[in-house]
Amino acid sequence: MLFTGYRSYYGANLRLAVPVIISQVGQYSVQIVDTVMVGHLGEAVPLAAISFAYALSWPILFLGTGVAMGLTPLVGKSYARGDRTRSASLFKNSLLLGTAMSVVLMSLLGLMIPLMGYMGQDPEILPIARGYMWYQLASALPMMLFASCKQFLEGIGNTAHTMVIAIIGNVLNIVLNGALIYGWWIFPEMGAVGAGASTFIARVVMVLLFARLMFANADYRDYLRQFRKVGITLFRIRRLLNVGFPIAMQLFIEMAALSLMAVVIGLFGAVPQAAHQIAVNLPSLSFMVVTGLSAATTIRVSQDYGLRLYPSMRRAMNASLHMITAFTVCASLLVFLFGRQIAGLFTDEPAVIDIATHLLHFGCIFMVIDGFQGVILGALRGLTEVKRPMYYAIFTYTCISAPVGYICGFVWDMGAAGTWVAFTTGLAVLSCLYYRLFRKRYRSLTAL
Numbered sequence: 040m041l042f043t044g045y046r047s048y049y050g051a052n053l054r055l056a057v058p059v060i061i062s063q064v065g066q067y068s069v070q071i072v073d074t075v076m077v078g079h080l081g082e083a084v085p086l087a088a089i090s091f092a093y094a095l096s097w098p099i100l101f102l103g104t105g106v107a108m109g110l111t112p113l114v115g116k117s118y119a120r121g122d123r124t125r126s127a128s129l130f131k132n133s134l135l136l137g138t139a140m141s142v143v144l145m146s147l148l149g150l151m152i153p154l155m156g157y158m159g160q161d162p163e164i165l166p167i168a169r170g171y172m173w174y175q176l177a178s179a180l181p182m183m184l185f186a187s188c189k190q191f192l193e194g195i196g197n198t199a200h201t202m203v204i205a206i207i208g209n210v211l212n213i214v215l216n217g218a219l220i221y222g223w224w225i226f227p228e229m230g231a232v233g234a235g236a237s238t239f240i241a242r243v244v245m246v247l248l249f250a251r252l253m254f255a256n257a258d259y260r261d262y263l264r265q266f267r268k269v270g271i272t273l274f275r276i277r278r279l280l281n282v283g284f285p286i287a288m289q290l291f292i293e294m295a296a297l298s299l300m301a302v303v304i305g306l307f308g309a310v311p312q313a314a315h316q317i318a319v320n321l322p323s324l325s326f327m328v329v330t331g332l333s334a335a336t337t338i339r340v341s342q343d344y345g346l347r348l349y350p351s352m353r354r355a356m357n358a359s360l361h362m363i364t365a366f367t368v369c370a371s372l373l374v375f376l377f378g379r380q381i382a383g384l385f386t387d388e389p390a391v392i393d394i395a396t397h398l399l400h401f402g403c404i405f406m407v408i409d410g411f412q413g414v415i416l417g418a419l420r421g422l423t424e425v426k427r428p429m430y431y432a433i434f435t436y437t438c439i440s441a442p443v444g445y446i447c448g449f450v451w452d453m454g455a456a457g458t459w460v461a462f463t464t465g466l467a468v469l470s471c472l473y474y475r476l477f478r479k480r481y482r483s484l485t486a487l
Contacts, residue, residue: 048358052335056359058198060331062205064324072213073234074320076220078313078386085231086386087309088167090316091160092235094301095168096175098294099147100182103140105290107133107186109283111334112421114194115341127265130191132275136283137183144179148172158302161309167231174235181242188249193334196342200256204248212241285425289416289432296436296465300458303448311455314394317385318402318459325370325406326413332359333417340421349484356418356477360411367410371403394455401459408463412470418477431472440465 077085110133117125152172155165189201215226215237222228229236253259297319305312336359343352374381382395419428440461447457 042361045354045358045361048354049362052332052339052355052358052362055193055196055198055338056331056335058202058331059193059334060328062198062202062209063327063330072216074316075385076216077231077234078317083309083313083386083388083391084161084163085167086313086316087161087305088164089171089231089234090301090312091155091164091305092168092171092175093316094298095151095155096148096172098291098298099144099151100175100179101290101294102147102287103137103144103179103183104186105287106140106280106283107137107183107190108286108290108420109279109281109425110187110190111194111337112341112423113278113282114191115196115338115421116345118195119342119345123262124265124268126191126195127262128269128272128275129194129279130187130262131266131269132271133187133191133279134184135271136276136279137187138180141180141183144183145176148176148179152176158305160302160305164309170232171235174232174239178239178242181239181246184246185242185249188246188253193338194341196338198334200252204245204252207248208241208245211244212237215240282420282423282425285429286420289425289429292429292432292436296440296462300444300462303444303458304455307454310388310390311394313386313388314382314391314398315455317382317391317395318398320385321374321381321399322402322406322409325367326409328366329363329410329413332363332410333413335359336414336417337421340418341423344422349481352418352421353481356414359414359417363410363414364407367407371406374399374406375403398455398459401456401463405459405463405466408466408470412466412473415470415473415477419473419480422477422480424476424480427476428473431469431476435465435469435472439468 073089074086077089110129113129114126117129152169155168155172156162160168192198192201216234217223218226219229219233219236220231221233253263301312301315301319304315336356339355340352343349343355378399379392379396382392382399385395386392416428419425443464444458444461447453447460448455449457451457453460
């Protein structure tokens with residue numbers, strides 16, 4: 040009886056979440072395919088190189104997509120009120136902001152390339168890692184334009200079109216992966232660097248598909264016609280940054296903490312680093328489901344917030360919490376029971392499989408906690424409550440995860456597993472802080 044009252048909320052949330060989940064799972068399946076294909080090149084060095092390049096590039100790229108994510112709650116609020124002109128103005132300004140952000144991302148990625156040699160990594164992995172980074176740099180602009188279009192469509196409650204484009208892009212990426220890594224057909228054999236080249240090509244194609252969609256769909260064309268009535272304004276840019284920048288920093292801090300895990304694990308050698316790259320893929324895939332439900336929660340909360348339907352807003356969040364808890368618990372049980380078999384899909388190296396299996400057991404706990412915090416964070420973003428979560432993330436990862444990681448990894452000699460314990464501990468504290476903040480905001484809204 041407790042959950043029957045949420046039946047309509049489950050359905051409404053899933054209708055928004057499933058397309059996002061499918062597109063996100065597709066996106067991260069590309070990363071998994073990268074890992075599998077590179078892992079079967081026959082040695083740990085290419086896989087360790089890709090792991091190192093991921094560790095350095097993804098926090099920077101998430102900084103950009105985080106800024107774009109500020110568009111969704113703002114558009115969601117104006118869409119709920121029927122204000123198309125404001126929605127179009129936000130979208131137009133977001134495209135300009137995304138273009139400017141791509142220049143920042145390219146500069147940061149370009150700065151990281153020469154610094155890679157000073158991070159204590161195995162010298163053998165550096166040429167491959169640098170080659171991959173150059174392609175990540177080149178794909179920053181199409182990635183940001185795609186992110187702006189995606190977040191706009193999510194803001195108006197249409198997640199299906201984004202899913203279709205993402206599926207096309209991901210299938211293309213996977214096919215090009217095989218062609219460029221192994222040299223299929225007429226393509227050059229680029230090895231692990233080919234994974235970066237295929238990502239760049241797929242991102243360009245996805246932006247072109249989005250442009251085609253915006254001009255072909257009558258409803259979207261109406262928003263484009265509104266572009267003529269609205270200009271690029273400092274007020275809109277500032278509003279997008281006020282919401283998007285704290286989201287970007289929160290994502291950057293979280294990804295930087297994950298990346299620091301990979302860099303620290305690299306100090307233990309190429310084999311633990313390769314094992315970590317395998318182990319992190321499963322929680323990353325689970326996180327795509329978290330991302331979908333989090334995005335759905337942001338959309339539902341922002342629209343109910345705009346209409347001042349506060350009890351409905353809270354029930355929408357609770358429904359997402361029920362679903363994500365059920366999913367992550369089931370997924371964790373499967374990973375716990377079949378961890379060794381899963382690790383064996385990525386590589387044939389026995390030493391890598393042993394360590395990856397051990398790390399996956401810690402990943403089970405991580406997945407459940409990550410699901411809880413992801414949904415609550417989505418609800419906070421729907422309320423445009425973004426600054427305090429950023430401060431909480433800074434505090435948690437620097438004052439809790441970092442010292443716990445040092446103690447577990449080096450003092451207690453837990454090695455790679457110590458970094459997983461540290462990150463999971465920090466995430467648990469962060470989840471409690473987010474939930475407390477949401478309850479406080481909800482009480483303040485209903486007291487008015």
